[in-house]
Amino acid sequence: VEEDMNCIYRDPNEPVEARIRDLLSRMTLKEKVGQMTLIERRVATPDAIKDLSIGGILSACGSGPFQKALSSDWADLADGFQKSALESRLGIPLIYGVDAVHGHNSVYGATIFPHNVGLGATRDADLAQKIGEATALEVRASGIHCTFAPCVAVCRDPRWGRCYESYSEDTEIVRKMTSIVTGLQGQLPHKHPKGYPFVAGRNKVIACAKHFVGDGGTNQGKNEGNTVLSYEDLERIHMAPYLDCISQGVSTIMASYSSWNGCKLHANRFLLTEILKDKLGFKGFIFSDWSGLDRLSEPRGSNYRSCISSAVNAGIDMVMVPYEFKKFVEGLIDLVESGKISMARIDDAVERILRVKFVAGLFEFPFMNRSLLDTVGCKLHRDLAREAVRKSLVLLKNGKDPKKSFLPLDKNAKRIGVFGTHADNLGYQCGGWTIKWSGGSGRITIGTTILDAIKAAAGDETEVVYEQDPSADTLARQDFSFAIVAVGEEPYVESLGDNSELVIPLNGADIISSVADSIPTLVILVSGRPLLLEPLLLDKIDALIAAWLPGSEGGGIADVVFGDYDFKGRLPVTWFKQVEQLPLHVGIDSHDSLFPLGFGLTCKERSLD
Numbered sequence: 001v002e003e004d005m006n007c008i009y010r011d012p013n014e015p016v017e018a019r020i021r022d023l024l025s026r027m028t029l030k031e032k033v034g035q036m037t038l039i040e041r042r043v044a045t046p047d048a049i050k051d052l053s054i055g056g057i058l059s060a061c062g063s064g065p066f067q068k069a070l071s072s073d074w075a076d077l078a079d080g081f082q083k084s085a086l087e088s089r090l091g092i093p094l095i096y097g098v099d100a101v102h103g104h105n106s107v108y109g110a111t112i113f114p115h116n117v118g119l120g121a122t123r124d125a126d127l128a129q130k131i132g133e134a135t136a137l138e139v140r141a142s143g144i145h146c147t148f149a150p151c152v153a154v155c156r157d158p159r160w161g162r163c164y165e166s167y168s169e170d171t172e173i174v175r176k177m178t179s180i181v182t183g184l185q186g187q188l189p190h191k192h193p194k195g196y197p198f199v200a201g202r203n204k205v206i207a208c209a210k211h212f213v214g215d216g217g218t219n220q221g222k223n224e225g226n227t228v229l230s231y232e233d234l235e236r237i238h239m240a241p242y243l244d245c246i247s248q249g250v251s252t253i254m255a256s257y258s259s260w261n262g263c264k265l266h267a268n269r270f271l272l273t274e275i276l277k278d279k280l281g282f283k284g285f286i287f288s289d290w291s292g293l294d295r296l297s298e299p300r301g302s303n304y305r306s307c308i309s310s311a312v313n314a315g316i317d318m319v320m321v322p323y324e325f326k327k328f329v330e331g332l333i334d335l336v337e338s339g340k341i342s343m344a345r346i347d348d349a350v351e352r353i354l355r356v357k358f359v360a361g362l363f364e365f366p367f368m369n370r371s372l373l374d375t376v377g378c379k380l381h382r383d384l385a386r387e388a389v390r391k392s393l394v395l396l397k398n399g400k401d402p403k404k405s406f407l408p409l410d411k412n413a414k415r416i417g418v419f420g421t422h423a424d425n426l427g428y429q430c431g432g433w434t435i436k437w438s439g440g441s442g443r444i445t446i447g448t449t450i451l452d453a454i455k456a457a458a459g460d461e462t463e464v465v466y467e468q469d470p471s472a473d474t475l476a477r478q479d480f481s482f483a484i485v486a487v488g489e490e491p492y493v494e495s496l497g498d499n500s501e502l503v504i505p506l507n508g509a510d511i512i513s514s515v516a517d518s519i520p521t522l523v524i525l526v527s528g529r530p531l532l533l534e535p536l537l538l539d540k541i542d543a544l545i546a547a548w549l550p551g552s553e554g555g556g557i558a559d560v561v562f563g564d565y566d567f568k569g570r571l572p573v574t575w576f577k578q579v580e581q582l583p584l585h586v587g588i589d590s591h592d593s594l595f596p597l598g599f600g601l602t603c604k605e606r607s608l609d
């Protein structure tokens with residue numbers, strides 16, 4: 001470690017820009033390149049971290065110490081890596097990042113909030129900010145400094161496998177929900193310089209607005225596809241939320257895998273540098289996405305040197321390699337030494353990275369604050385998540401007779417039938433990016449299923465009968481007061497979620513139909529997007545709720561279904577009649593939708609919009 005412990009960069013009383021200049025002047029090219037390198041924890045050895053002065057480490061979703069590891073185990077892991085970083089020659093702390101995209105979803109027992117599409121249905125900026133605050137505490141409680149969130153995609157086609165990570169198809173709703181950045185990073189001080197990153201101390205995290213830009217606007221919703229738009233429309237529809245994030249001091253932004261008019265964002269100097277950095281004045285740094293450089297060429301990873309050159313020259317500052325970092329480091333050093341990448345570009349990238357590290361207080365507080373440990377999955381956060389679930393539910397049908405509401409249901413009814421694939425499946429109600437990248441089924445973490453919640457709410461004399469796939473005998477019994485059928489999508493992520501049929505999976509429509517043929521039925525649809533609802537099916541049921549992907553606190557659903565709270569949610573997306581209509585969204589003449597953007601009933605009035 002540098003002997004001169006009194007140097008400027010180590011003095012917290014010195015201005016950040018002076019600390020950056022001092023530290024940069026001491027760094028070798030190898031150390032600068034090391035700071036531009038972000039690696040996955042599975043390849044992060046103490047020697048590599050120390051010798052290369054690695055800038056950052058990430059955990060892919062769920063890539064933790066071991067199954068059901070507690071936040072203290074995660075903190076030990078993160079602090080262990082940090083110790084190695086501080087033993088490097090200049091002792092530059094590393095940034096540890098994770099995808100906490102709906103709570104700290106990698107950690108067993110953490111609070112799982114509704115995915116973004118459900119939050120978009122609330123249109124509640126204060127709620128989003130509070131969720132950011134809670135998430136920041138649970139992330140820092142595991143020793144992690146940065147979350148690759150929020151995703152501020154404007155999803156223009158529900159066939160996109162990441163639709164549920166988008167707050168809405170409507171830019172203005174997405175803009176409103178960017179308030180989560182202030183929750184994650186802290187309230188900007190008065191007169192904070194425009195575009196400058198901000199993190200308010202060790203209980204807050206470095207946020208990352210993603211994926212810049214147009215990830216939700218690709219042709220037919222193809223993940224990592226091509227967004228064909230004029231610059232004006234790209235700016236108006238997809239770029240606007242980034243201005244809101246930048247105005248809140250967002251510290252990092254992640255480039256999109258997708259292309260704009262055929263040019264990959266990861267190699268797009270016009271958008272990354274001339275627009276984002278120069279025109280919009282963004283002073284934080286730009287992450288690449290996971291192996292985003294490899295995906296610049298076909299086959300993936302070929303011509304890697306040329307991919308490094310394109311991406312770094314375009315304006316990428318920290319590269320999420322994430323595994324073969326030696327190849328990246330050697331390649332980048334070669335490219336600088338051969339003049340294909342200027343030292344000025346390297347210095348710009350490292351300056352931005354150091355700025356975020358200084359602003360985040362990592363030099364002063366490189367290790368985690370162990371007093372935060374019991375915030376993970378605490379009652380306060382679970383109650384907040386339950387409130388978010390309540391506010392996210394959208395009531396699409398309430399009674400066959402327009403004059404007679406079906407909801408709220410009577411929690412003291414004699415016998416309630418609860419059926420369907422999603423009635424008692426915590427993994428399904430959490431969706432992708434939960435415990436594992438692809439999510440899971442069953443009790444994957446701690447939480448309350450829809451069935452748990454109905455049982456907890458039902459009266460002492462009420463019998464709750466549950467069958468995932470109800471038998472004919474069960475349905476033949478005429479003594480059910482009513483039935484609640486929960487069906488929907490299994491967890492999916494990214495390209496694995498691209499889907500052009502959008503039918504209710506797992507025979508959901510058949511389950512609904514067989515139940516509704518004999519019992520008054522409420523359907524709860526657990527999905528990341530609108531799904532096909534045939535008119536005949538819709539006519540058969542008595543009520544329909546879009547619950548999106550509610551997360552761990554299923555109690556919020558019972559709260560509204562049994563009338564403790566009224567519905568407040570309104571559609572953040574247009575609900576198509578047939579997939580042949582797609583894309584069908586605000587901005588296109590969507591008069592022929594089944595339910596329009598903004599639609600939502602309450603138990604009192606008939607419609608909110």
Ligand SMILES: O=[N+]([O-])c1ccc(O[C@@H]2O[C@@H](CO)[C@H](O)[C@H](S[C@@H]3O[C@H](CO)[C@@H](O)[C@H](O)[C@H]3O)[C@@H]2O)cc1
Pocket residue numbers: 059060061099148210289290437494
């Ligand atoms: O084996 N396979 O089938 C497989 C498939 C796809 C993979 O690709 C990879 O899978 C995931 C990890 O396993 C990675 O998270 C990314 S996605 C990327 O990751 C970032 C960091 O987590 C997020 O912030 C971004 O928002 C997101 O776009 C990648 O697509 C890997 C393996």
